[in-house]
Amino acid sequence: MLYPLASLEADKLDAIKSLEKDIGSPVVALAGVEANTAALPEEQLKKLQELEQELGVVLVAVRPN
Template identity: 65%
Template sequence: MLYPIASLDADKISAIQALEKELGSPIVALSEVDTDNAELSEEKLKKLQKLEEELDLVLLAVRPS
């Protein structure tokens, strides 16, 4: 599963903003995406990890659909 930032309509944004105000804390909305990780060779995995380190990001290789 992946959880990217959700695309929200105006009503959902308003509801979240109201709760943020009540809680006094920002809220991040994520949506669920069903996916499978790609099976990478050791060499390819090392390349992915190297780029993660260079970019200071978390990268995930997924199986093409």
């Protein structure tokens, strides 16, 4: 399962903003997405990790449908 940022309707966003004020901390809304990660050989995994470092992001290899 992956968790990208959620797309929110205005009423949901307002509810989150209200919660943030109440708890005094930012809140990030994520949406669950079913995905099967790919089992990469060590060499390919190393390439993925190197690109993560270079780009400053998290990369996830998934199995094609």
